[in-house]
Every structure is written in C-alpha cells, then in structure tokens.
Amino acid sequence: MNRSLCSLATALLVLTAASSPAQILVANDGPVVYGHHHLAVSNVEAHKKFWVDTLGGTPTKMSPTTEAIKFPNVFLLMRAQAPSGGTKGTSVNHIGFSVPNLRQTVDRIKANGFRMVTRDEVAATQEVKDDIAALNATVSIAFAMAPDDVKVELVEVRTQKVPIALHHVHFFGPQNTEMQAWYAKVFGARPRAGSGAFVSAELPGVTLNFTASTEPVVGTKGRALDHIGFEIDNLEAFCKNLEAQGIKLDVTPRKVPGTEITIAFITDPWGTSIELSEGLDKLP
Numbered sequence: 001m002n003r004s005l006c007s008l009a010t011a012l013l014v015l016t017a018a019s020s021p022a023q024i025l026v027a028n029d030g031p032v033v034y035g036h037h038h039l040a041v042s043n044v045e046a047h048k049k050f051w052v053d054t055l056g057g058t059p060t061k062m063s064p065t066t067e068a069i070k071f072p073n074v075f076l077l078m079r080a081q082a083p084s085g086g087t088k089g090t091s092v093n094h095i096g097f098s099v100p101n102l103r104q105t106v107d108r109i110k111a112n113g114f115r116m117v118t119r120d121e122v123a124a125t126q127e128v129k130d131d132i133a134a135l136n137a138t139v140s141i142a143f144a145m146a147p148d149d150v151k152v153e154l155v156e157v158r159t160q161k162v163p164i165a166l167h168h169v170h171f172f173g174p175q176n177t178e179m180q181a182w183y184a185k186v187f188g189a190r191p192r193a194g195s196g197a198f199v200s201a202e203l204p205g206v207t208l209n210f211t212a213s214t215e216p217v218v219g220t221k222g223r224a225l226d227h228i229g230f231e232i233d234n235l236e237a238f239c240k241n242l243e244a245q246g247i248k249l250d251v252t253p254r255k256v257p258g259t260e261i262t263i264a265f266i267t268d269p270w271g272t273s274i275e276l277s278e279g280l281d282k283l284p
Contacts, residue, residue, distance in 0.1 A: 023070045024231060026205035027281035032187045032238075034166065034206040035231035035280050036075040037095055039150065039224055042082040046147040051076055054112045055097070055105070056163050062283065063258045071097065073205040074166035075280065083224040086149025091217050091270045092225050094143070094151035096168035096209075102156035105164075106131050106142050115145040121153075148224040168200075168207040169228060172217050173270045176210040182268060183208055186247070187230060219271020227265070227273035235278035239264050 026033050041047045044067055051057045057069035062077055069076040087094055099105045110116060116131035121143040126133050134140045140156045155167050173179050180199045183189045189201035189208055197212035220227055232238045235253055243249065250273075251265035261279035268274060 023072070023075060023283060024205070024281040025073050027231060029204035030188070031233040033204045033231050033281075034074060034169070034229070035277050036077050036229040036275070037169075037225060038077045038079070038227045038229060038275065039148070040081040040083040040222065040226045041078050041224070042080075042148055044078060044080055047078055049112065050114055050146045054108055054114065060283070062261070062280075063256055068283070070283075072162050072165040075283070077229075079226075081226075083148050083226070084222045085224065086145075087151045087223065087225045088149065089215075089217060090220050090223050090225070091171055091173055091268070091272045092169060092220055092228060093172040093211070093213075093217075094153050094170050095225065096153040096155055096166075096170060097164050098155045098157040098160055098167040099164050100156070100158055100160040100162075102132055102140050102142055102154055105154055106144075109144050116142060117145050117151070118143045121151070150224045166206055168209050170209040170211065171270075171272070172211050172213040174213055174216075175270070176212040179210045179268075179270060180208075183210075186242070186245075186268075217270070219267065219273065221267075221271070221273045227275050229275040229277055229280070231280050232276050232278050235262050235264060235276055238276065242266065 024033060024035060048059060051069045052059050057071050057076060060068045060070055062068040067078040106116060118131045118133055119128045122128060122133045132140050132142050142154045144152050146152055171179055176197065176199055180191055180201050184191050184201050187203065189203045192200040192202060194200055199210050201208045239249060239253055247266055249264055250267055253262050253264045255262055261277055264276045266274050
C-alpha cells in the first residue's frame with residue numbers, strides 16, 4: 001500500500017470527497033488506520049433500517065456470508081448472531097459519527113422509530129433541548145440507540161461536506177490513561193491531553209477516546225459490538241512485531257474465504273476484541 005506516515009487532523013478528514021473510490025478514505029495516510037466496527041446482530045434488516053435508511057450508509061458485502069455497510073472512513077460489518085448484550089457496560093461503550101446537521105439527523109432517527117438517549121448519557125448539569133446537548137457555541141452532540149442496544153454518539157460538524165462520517169470510538173475502563181498508552185504503543189495513535197476522566201489518541205480518520213469508568217466493564221466478545229478493526233499495512237510483519245512485544249495472537253494471519261483480505265485477531269488488556277486486517281481498504 002506504500003502508505004506515508006503523515007497524519008491528517010480530524011477536521012480535515014471529514015472534508016474528503018465522498019466520491020473517492022476507497023471507502024477508507026485515509027487508507028494511505030499511515031501504516032495503521034481504523035477499518036471497521038463488527039456487530040453481532042439479532043435482526044439484519046432492523047440494523048439496515050438504522051444504518052442505511054436512517055443514517056445513510058451504503059449496503060455492500062465483504063464476503064458471501066458477511067453483510068457490510070459503508071460510511072466514509074469505516075465499514076460496519078454484521079453477522080447474524082444474537083448478542084449477549086449491548087455496548088454499554090463493555091470496554092467499548094459507544095461509537096461516534098459526525099454529521100453536518102444534527103437537528104435533521106435526530107429528527108430522522110426519531111421519525112424512523114429509534115430511541116434518543118441524550119438525556120441519559122450526558123452530565124446531569126448539561127442542558128438538553130429536544131434530544132440535543134449543546135456543549136458550547138460550536139459543538140453539539142446527541143446519543144441514539146441502534147438495534148441490539150448499540151449506543152451511537154452523533155457530533156455536529158457544520159463544515160463537513162459529506163452527510164455522515166466516522167468520528168470516534170469511545171472506550172470505558174478503570175485505567176483510561178493506561179488504555180491510551182497501550183493504543184499509542186501498539187497502533188501508533190498520537191496521545192492527546194484531556195481533562196478530568198477523559199483522554200484521547202488520534203489515528204488518521206478517527207479519534208480514540210478513553211473515559212475512566214467508575215463501574216466494572218466486560219470485554220466485547222459476544223456483545224452487540226463484538227469487535228473493532230484496524231487496517232494494517234504489511235499485516236504479517238505487524239503481527240510478528242506484536243509477538244515480539246509479548247502480545248498474544250488469538251488468530252494468526254489468514255485469508256478470508258472468497259476475498260483478498262487477510263485478518264488476524266488480538267485482545268487488548270481490558271477485553272476489547274480487535275481484528276487486524278489487510279485489504280479491507282480495497283473494497284469498493
């Protein structure tokens with residue numbers, strides 16, 4: 001893939017033209033970029049109503065047996081398997097997308113029969129008006145529940161030129177700074193200072209957020225967001241480097257049947273199942 005090592009700021013990433021032939025628009029911007037969310041779903045069609053009909057993703061297939069939905073900078077993959085629970089209470093509490101007009105998005109979510117949970121998910125002191133929380137003069141957010149209790153945060157980016165794009169992945173755990181350091185070491189994410197219980201790290205096209213949870217969390221395996229995925233340049237060499245660091249591979253590199261994609265799996269120290277892929281960015 002011959003990727004450069006430069007990293008683009010998130011504000012610039014969301015301006016990338018939606019007509020690009022590669023759905024992971026930042027695939028050439030670093031040796032590691034975010035690739036996909038993988039859901040275990042009890043009803044594929046119900047999820048399509050949320051992710052495609054409501055949020056505007058584009059349906060496709062990764063393989064003959066795996067449904068995929070495309071958004072700028074991320075694929076959402078689905079397998080039909082009833083999850084053991086939603087995202088809350090796991091090490092990946094929710095996933096985030098940015099939209100240019102939050103009011104329109106929230107109205108569409110409600111009109112299609114899905115729950116807004118903004119009041120439950122922001123601080124008790126935060127004002128919420130008609131399911132939207134204005135954090136300051138320029139930033140507003142909202143929270144919705146997709147089927148199978150997948151929690152989704154929506155962040156308004158008024159200058160964004162595409163209708164929706166990947167924004168962040170939000171981890172919860174008792175050791176948030178240790179989580180930040182681990183993802184910086186393993187994936188090269190650039191740490192960003194935070195305040196209070198919230199710290200972050202940047203990769204091309206995504207922000208990884210880490211919140212110190214006061215309550216125990218469980219791993220993701222078997223939950224609605226079963227695992228997250230990173231797209232890797234030279235996966236075989238990357239996996240050898242992981243093993244040299246003492247990180248165990250749950251699944252060694254192998255080809256996905258019927259595709260040119262190679263995958264491997266690891267689990268982070270807090271139970272997040274992570275798929276490592278090479279070739280996902282070549283999907284149309």
